Amino acid sequence: MAIPLKTQSCKICTHKSSCFKKLTLPELEVIDENRLEINYKNGEMVCKQGSFASHILFLKKGLIKLYIEGKDKNLIVAIVPAGNLIGLPSLFGDPIFHYSAVTYEDSTVCLLNIDVFRNFTQENACFSSELIKIINETTIQSYDRFFSISQKNMHGRYADLISCLSEKIYQNPKFNITFSRKDLAELASMSAESLSRVIKDFDKDKIVSAKGKEFEILDQKRLLSISQNG
Known part of the structure; x- marks a missing residue:
C-alpha cells in the first residue's frame, strides 16, 4: 500500500531534477505547497494508462517500469531510475497517462501538481529550457532503443x-x-x-x-x- 510521507522542503532537497534547480526560492515554495511524497512497495502501480493525469511524477528513490498495455500483451517502454520525471507527455497533450508505471523495488515518488508545473514552463524560461533538454534526451534514448530492437x-x-x-x-x-x-x-x-x-x-x-x-x-x-x- 502506498504511504504518504511528511518530508523535507524542496528548497533543501538534494534529489531535485535538474529543471527544479532553475526555480527561484519562492517558486520552490509553491512546489512544496502543491506536492505529495509517497512511498511505494515493490510491485505497486504508480499510475495507470488512460487515467487522468493530475500530477507530474518525480522518482526520488527506487526503480520504475513504464509499459503500454496492449490487448494481448504489454510493451515495456522504459526502465526509469531515480532522479527522473514521469508523465511529461501529459503536460501539454491529452490530460491522461499514456502508459502505466509499476515499481521494480521500494520507491519514493513526489506527485507534483500538473497545473503548477505547467505554469512554471510559461513563467520561467530557464526552467522551460532545462525541461526541453530532458525531453530531448528521453526522445533520443527512445530512438536509439527503437533502432536497436528493430535493426x-x-x-x-x-x-x-x-x-x-x-x-x-x-x-x-x-x-x-x-x-x-x-x-x-x-x-x-x-x-x-x-x-x-x-x-x-x-x-x-x-x-x-x-x-x-x-x-x-x-x-x-x-x-x-x-x-x-x-
Missing part, C-alpha cells in the same frame, strides 16, 4: 541492454537486476529462451558474467564492439 541481431540487442543497465540504471559494471528475466527478454525484444542462449554465449566468451540476477561486464571493449556491429 540489430540478438547479440547486439543484448549488448545494448547490458550497456544501458550498467551505465544509466545501476551505474556500475557489476549489478543485480531487480526485475525478472522475462522483463529482461522483453526489453531486448526476444523470447526468454533466446535470451537464455545469448546470456550463455556472453558468459562462455567471458564478456558478461551472469549468475541468477547478478550481471558483471568482464570485457567492456568486446561488449562495445558487439553493440556497434550487432
Whole structure:
C-alpha cells in the first residue's frame, strides 16, 4: 500500500531534477505547497494508462517500469531510475497517462501538481529550457532503443541492454537486476529462451558474467564492439 510521507522542503532537497534547480526560492515554495511524497512497495502501480493525469511524477528513490498495455500483451517502454520525471507527455497533450508505471523495488515518488508545473514552463524560461533538454534526451534514448530492437541481431540487442543497465540504471559494471528475466527478454525484444542462449554465449566468451540476477561486464571493449556491429 502506498504511504504518504511528511518530508523535507524542496528548497533543501538534494534529489531535485535538474529543471527544479532553475526555480527561484519562492517558486520552490509553491512546489512544496502543491506536492505529495509517497512511498511505494515493490510491485505497486504508480499510475495507470488512460487515467487522468493530475500530477507530474518525480522518482526520488527506487526503480520504475513504464509499459503500454496492449490487448494481448504489454510493451515495456522504459526502465526509469531515480532522479527522473514521469508523465511529461501529459503536460501539454491529452490530460491522461499514456502508459502505466509499476515499481521494480521500494520507491519514493513526489506527485507534483500538473497545473503548477505547467505554469512554471510559461513563467520561467530557464526552467522551460532545462525541461526541453530532458525531453530531448528521453526522445533520443527512445530512438536509439527503437533502432536497436528493430535493426540489430540478438547479440547486439543484448549488448545494448547490458550497456544501458550498467551505465544509466545501476551505474556500475557489476549489478543485480531487480526485475525478472522475462522483463529482461522483453526489453531486448526476444523470447526468454533466446535470451537464455545469448546470456550463455556472453558468459562462455567471458564478456558478461551472469549468475541468477547478478550481471558483471568482464570485457567492456568486446561488449562495445558487439553493440556497434550487432
